[in-house]
Amino acid sequence: MSVLLLRLAGPLQSWGTSSRFTRRNTDRAPSKSGVIGLLAAAEGRARNESIDDLTMLRIGVRIDQPGQVERDFQTARPVDGSAPLPLSYRFYLADAVFLVAVEGAHDLLERLASALRTPVFPLYLGRRSCPPAGPVLLGMREGTAGELLRETPWQASGWFRRRHSDATVSLETVTDCPPGTPGSVLVRDEPVSFDPRHRQYEWRSVLRAPVTVGNPDHRVHDPMELLGGDG
Amino acid sequence: MFLSRFEFNAVRRGARELLASPQRLHAAVLAAFPADQSRANDQGRVLWRLDQQPHQTLLYLVSPHPPDLTHLVEAAGRPATQSWESRDYAPMLERLTTGQHWAFRLTANPVTTRRKDGTATRSQRFGHVTVAQQTEWLLSRAGKHGFGVVEGRSKEPDVAVRGRRTLRFDRRGRTVTLATALFEGTLEVTDPSLLRQALTHGIGPAKSYGCGLLTLARAS
Numbered sequence: 001m002s003v004l005l006l007r008l009a010g011p012l013q014s015w016g017t018s019s020r021f022t023r024r025n026t027d028r029a030p031s032k033s034g035v036i037g038l039l040a041a042a043e044g045r046a047r048n049e050s051i052d053d054l055t056m057l058r059i060g061v062r063i064d065q066p067g068q069v070e071r072d073f074q075t076a077r078p079v080d081g082s083a084p085l086p087l088s089y090r091f092y093l094a095d096a097v098f099l100v101a102v103e104g105a106h107d108l109l110e111r112l113a114s115a116l117r118t119p120v121f122p123l124y125l126g127r128r129s130c131p132p133a134g135p136v137l138l139g140m141r142e143g144t145a146g147e148l149l150r151e152t153p154w155q156a157s158g159w160f161r162r163r164h165s166d167a168t169v170s171l172e173t174v175t176d177c178p179p180g181t182p183g184s185v186l187v188r189d190e191p192v193s194f195d196p197r198h199r200q201y202e203w204r205s206v207l208r209a210p211v212t213v214g215n216p217d218h219r220v221h222d223p224m225e226l227l228g229g230d231g
Numbered sequence: 232m233f234l235s236r237f238e239f240n241a242v243r244r245g246a247r248e249l250l251a252s253p254q255r256l257h258a259a260v261l262a263a264f265p266a267d268q269s270r271a272n273d274q275g276r277v278l279w280r281l282d283q284q285p286h287q288t289l290l291y292l293v294s295p296h297p298p299d300l301t302h303l304v305e306a307a308g309r310p311a312t313q314s315w316e317s318r319d320y321a322p323m324l325e326r327l328t329t330g331q332h333w334a335f336r337l338t339a340n341p342v343t344t345r346r347k348d349g350t351a352t353r354s355q356r357f358g359h360v361t362v363a364q365q366t367e368w369l370l371s372r373a374g375k376h377g378f379g380v381v382e383g384r385s386k387e388p389d390v391a392v393r394g395r396r397t398l399r400f401d402r403r404g405r406t407v408t409l410a411t412a413l414f415e416g417t418l419e420v421t422d423p424s425l426l427r428q429a430l431t432h433g434i435g436p437a438k439s440y441g442c443g444l445l446t447l448a449r450a451s
Contacts, residue, residue, distance in 0.1 A: 162391075165285075221282075221336045221415065223291065223446035224236055227318040 003148045004109045005138035006035070006100040006116075007155050012070070012092045013125035017189040017201075022088040026069065026126070029061045029174050030098050032204055033191040034126045038136070039102070039112050040194070044120025048195040055191060058103040060145035060175035062211065065156035067096025092130070099138075099155050101145035113140050149173050150211045161217040170210045177207040232275050232320035232431050233297045234446075237308065239288040245306035250281070250288065252400045253440040254407070259306075260290075263298035271295075275431030278444040280338050293320065293431060293444055323447070324430065327423040332381060333447040337414045340437035341368035356436065358410030362392045365412040368435075376434055376445075377425025378418040390416030398440070409437050417450050 008030055015034050019025040036054045045051065072090040102109065116123075116137040124130050138155075141148055154161060154169060177184050184207045192200035239246045249256050260279050261269050269277060274295045282289040292298055300308075300315045308314075341359040359365045370388060373380055383389035394413035399406055420426055433443030 219334060219415070221334060221446065221448045223234060223336075223448050224316060224318060226323050226448065227234060227320070228322075 001103050001142075001144055002106040002109045003141050003143055003145055004102040004104075004113055004116075005141060005148060005152060006038075006102065006136050007097065007134070007138050008100055008125055008132060008136065009065075009097040009155070009157070010125050010130055010133045012094055012127075012130045013067070013096055013098075014090070014092045014127040014130055016091075016126070017187055022086050024088070024090045026091040026093055028066060028069075028093070029063055029172075030100055030126070031187075031189045032059050032176070033189055033201060035059055035061075035100055035102065036191050037194060038123055038125075039115070041121040041123060042112065042115040042119040044115075048193075051191060051194065053108060056104065057108075058145055058176045060101040060103070060149050060173060062099040062101075062149045062152075062171050062173045063096075064099050064154055064171060065095070065097035065160050067093040070094045090127075092127075095157075097156050097160075099149065099152055101148045101152075103145040109140060113137060145175060146173075149175070150213070152213075153216060154213050158217070161215060164215050165218070167215055167218045168212050169215050170212050172208060173211050174206050174208050177205055179205040181205065181207055183207060232324065233292075233294050233317050234320045234323075235292040235294070235298050235300070235315055235317040237290045237292070237300050237303055237315040238313065239290065239307050240309050241288050243307055246288070246308075249303075249307055253398055253409075254400050254402050256281070256290075256441065257439045259303055260292065260298075262302060263292075263300050264294065264296060268294075268296040271432070276433065276438070278431075278433045278438055280441055280444040280446070282336075291444060291446060320431075324427050327420055327426055329420055329423060331420045332450045333418055333420070334450045335378075335414070335416060335418045335445060335447055337369070337434060337445045338411055338442055339369070339414065339435045340409050340411050340440075340442040341365045342410075342436055343368075358397075358408070359412075360395075360397075360410050362395070362412075365392055365395070366390060366414075369414055372434065373418070374421065375425070376429035377420065377422035377427070378429075379421050381417045381419045383417075388416070390414055407440075409440060409442070411437075411442055418447075 014026040015031045016024055017027055017031045040051055070092045074088045076085045125132055184205045186203045186205055188201050190202035190204035192202055272295050278293045280291045297317050304310050304314050342356040344354050344356050346354045359368050380388040380390045392412050393415050396411050398409045430445055435443050
């Protein structure tokens with residue numbers, strides 16, 4: 001199996017899976033529908049085109065830098081000043097960084113990788129107002145999503161890494177799993193169609209587990225070590 | 232030359248009294264040597280630095296003669312179980328060659344010397360207080376001390392100001408104010424003899440008050 005590694009980082013991200021109407025929540029990690037949507041946008045697929053090949057991909061997310069939830073209170077009005085639209089709340093994740101592993105067939109992933117390098121539609125992190133900071137594509141690797149989430153170096157920003165004084169850090173992962181796996185939970189996040197007239201989502205089974213990765217910014221300054229032996 | 236390390240037991244009253252004042256700590260460090268050994272000679276001088284971490288306070292000491300820190304252990308250490316470590320610095324100093332990379336740590340007192348205004352008759356020292364000024368101070372002096380700061384991942388000099396403090400303490404009835412900065416990063420040796428001089432004679436002012444001691448460790 002091959003894996004496409006993505007780094008999702010930006011000032012704001014928003015990954016809703018369940019909310020409708022005036023209160024639009026965000027999850028604490030990218031949703032499968034959001035990531036599939038990002039890949040479909042890179043390829044330039046229209047909303048009503050089929051995404052069946054993309055939903056077959058297995059997706060795992062690692063929360064490298066959890067970020068903070070921000071609330072945006074909107075008081076929109078029509079241009080003609082008539083009756084105001086309903087007040088609404090939109091929630092965002094500020095300053096978060098995620099590692100996303102997309103597992104699937106080599107040929108399909110290679111096509112997606114080149115689409116991510118030269119995307120047809122602009123890429124965004126869950127909502128149109130949330131552009132990514134820096135390139136989204138980290139690279140393509142061989143292995144499974146689980147392995148790569150364990151092995152890939154920590155992607156958090158420098159200022160965040162330096163705050164951690166320990167040599168290792170424990171990060172939470174959310175990975176696709178077969179339904180019924182012990183400890184798994186169901187979320188309504190399996191996109192079936194993005195057609196604006198008939199959006200459809202199915203249930204998706206995910207497993208949450210922590211992984212431990214090294215902290216590249218960990219430094220112990222020990223000048224005595226170089227002098228060896230006891231003096 | 233000798234490099235020594237002593238761990239304070241920060242809950243003891245003696246330790247708190249010493250850690251509260253660089254002036255008292257300076258006196259305690261000098262008390263580790265007989266009068267004729269505490270002066271600087273052509274090999275080097277007495278330099279010290281406090282490395283304060285959340286759960287550990289270490290005193291590093293570089294000196295031409297081996298120190299006797301018994302008084303510190305008794306007043307501010309763990310006399311029943313721990314003393315201090317002291318090692319010969321010469322092998323390390325001789326190992327320095329051009330092109331080596333080392334992780335470094337330095338607490339310094341970055342200052343600029345100038346006249347206060349047009350009417351001032353003498354110049355005086357003014358502390359650098361921003362990170363940018365303090366970093367610039369170190370980078371502009373690195374070459375003179377026989378090293379260059381290597382470039383990090385994002386093509387910027389690999390040096391960070393990890394801690395800034397303004398020390399105020401009494402010295403013979405007058406208040407001394409020092410702006411200190413703790414620098415950490417990676418250096419490349421450009422002139423071993425100049426770097427040896429910097430390691431044993433210190434960098435910048437306020438060397439009696441815990442500033443100017445540069446230490447090297449394995450680069451990560």
